Amino acid sequence: MADQKGDGDVLDELARVLRKAPERPAVLRAGRNGGVRTAVTRGELADLAERYARALHAWGVGVGGTVGVAVRPGPRALAVLLAVHRLGARGAVLDPGAGPDVLRARLVLARPDVVLADATAQAVAGWARPLARRAQLALPDLAELGPVATVGPRWPGCAAPLDDGARSGVLPRPVDGDGDAAIVFTSGTTSQPRAVVHTRASLAAGMRTVAGLVRPVADRPVLGGTFFVLVPSLASGAPVALPARSPRALARQLRRLAPQATYLTPPQLRRVLAEGAAFTGRVWTGSAPASADLLTRVRRAGADEAWGVYALTELFPAAAVEQAEKAAYEGPGDLVGAPLPGVRARTDAAGQLLLAGPGARDRYLGETAEEWVATGDRGSVDAGGRIVLEGRMKDMVLRDAENIYPGLYEPALHVAGVELALLVGVPAGDGDERLVAVVQPVAGADEGAVRAALAAPLARMGTARPDAVVLAEVPLGGRSRKPDRGAAARLAAERLGR
Incomplete structure (x- = not known):
């Protein structure tokens, strides 16, 4: 509560x-x-x-x-x-x-x-x-x-x-x-x-956490369109620029504005990077998974720092990780960073990540108040107190009687030349599934070079190695334009003739 x-x-x-x-x-x-x-x-x-x-x-x-x-x-x-x-x-x-x-x-x-x-x-x-x-x-x-x-x-x-x-x-x-x-x-x-x-109280706590992360300076512009960007920035005396809708116009806007901080979703970042955008100050991204490769590309485009933010509707924000730390991580799963001040993290018996803190939702409408938020994410807290995600609980793929959690392996597929990568299950009959990697190359990337770059991480996946790799644009869905696993699985099935 x-x-x-x-x-x-x-x-x-x-x-x-x-x-x-x-x-x-x-x-x-x-x-x-x-x-x-x-x-x-x-x-x-x-x-x-x-x-x-x-x-x-x-x-x-x-x-x-x-x-x-x-x-x-x-x-x-x-x-x-x-x-x-x-x-x-x-x-x-x-x-x-x-x-x-x-x-x-x-x-x-x-x-x-x-x-x-x-x-x-x-x-x-x-x-x-x-x-x-x-x-x-x-x-x-x-x-x-x-x-x-x-x-x-x-x-x-x-x-x-x-x-x-x-x-x-x-x-x-x-x-x-x-x-x-x-x-x-x-x-x-x-x-x-x-x-x-x-x-x-929970809204105020979340906005205070954002203000502590971004540390906006008065009278220097911030670029972003969400309430959690607008309110803390304006309260600090910083004007806020709403992002242009066109990637090309957004790239020009970044150049002319030179914001002290920028918040864009991963799809927005990918599109504006394709337009040759140059960044300034600190760049933040969330609402959908952000790979170490994407954050690295943002740094190379001029950002002083590039941060991935882990957040839920029920608790915003929960954790954050900077590009250098994420790029250095070599363990399984997706490192999303240490819990932010006041946020507590643990797992339940099924391996689901639970979160609590002053910024957590009070309850679901019509239900009783609860202290812990069940994230729906399979995850763990490592020895350094950092949160590592291992995929959505419901995203598990069952192949040959083995439970495979895509989130454990997908980060390793984001090699040079890869924009997005998902592991999805395609029905194979008798309740079994084929594991398929749907990989979206960076615009203009050579497909042969992408497959060659994938060879090493695929070899390290052991029994979780996919049955097939499909190079295609990963479908996105929802207001935050997150990768749509259901649509990706259907795409994979069509490409494989299943």
Whole structure:
């Protein structure tokens, strides 16, 4: 369970910082040809958060309330977060692209008092149609779940603006003390979604940990788009640039901005490296596995340091490792680093990694609070106290009555010329499986040279040596664009004629 809230709530500190030097830039956006422009100043962001707080207060949102949030990351989403935090409510993060059935199940579970959505989210979800008189959800059978309000510019058919007629009125004092702060949906079936509940204390602890890792310096830009980048950086007085979507524009943005710190996902790093990007300062990556080779390529592209971050929805961040340490590791599995301050790690009887700490989720919605987070990762803690992952518990491949855990061997396949590598099981009949390595070469790499480089690590795999190696682009899935093992297994089966 999360520790009690103490001093140093980063969101509270951010609200104070924004009122200092209000003319200074807060959020930067990529302009044309990779240029940078100010999207919003500190004062404008503070004013927007206060306006949203007044509007939500007028809607009746207060302590213990729930606000559904379907707003793209950026200044408006951050202002919504600050407004919800000030009122002591909790924000339920909604993905409008999840599909109507999944979205319906999640809304039934969260029961928000109001759903805030920008025009793009409403269009994706099918909400941007003529809506009911009370601007209720247009998806079938959702009218009883509460109203929708538009944040930002409206398109035809969008719900009414959030702040219609709510620009005045007295706001209550900012809420202090602990309580639910965020609901983030994770795994679970359509009919039985699972939602992670973070408290104000656990969010604050996670953001303090990020601030301690990144150590942002005031008035020097940071590049990244997640809340865990935006909030600690802005609270330290550093403006944050939102990454350009195009890899080519992002490469130009990095060159012109020269950020003190950069956070990009591994797929973003791979794409921008292919465009010849040059890095400055410290570079961080997470949300998907980051190989030692990828971190090494980032260092070679100019970064002072390149870090892989191990994190879960339930605990962000949990561990981190720098390129030099990861590249020097020669043991089995994937070294993700020592637990960060306050994080505790152990394994259960099945070899599953368990984590706990002040930044851990309080509970899953509708379930009782628990101290330890079951990660779903098979792992261990080595003699130096570092976490080594050995693959997902459910990713085990059964071949010839032997249990093979891909995570133990995949890091060794990331040799020179390899972008990504997965070990997957392909049905072979009678419940047995063939073990196949799906290897994605770096763009332009010679396939013969890649196979030659793989020979040594394959020979060292012993009884876990794959039955076949397929050179192909590894499928990615989900919002964080992680390697999709199911799709990779289907691809392997097709290539092998199974």
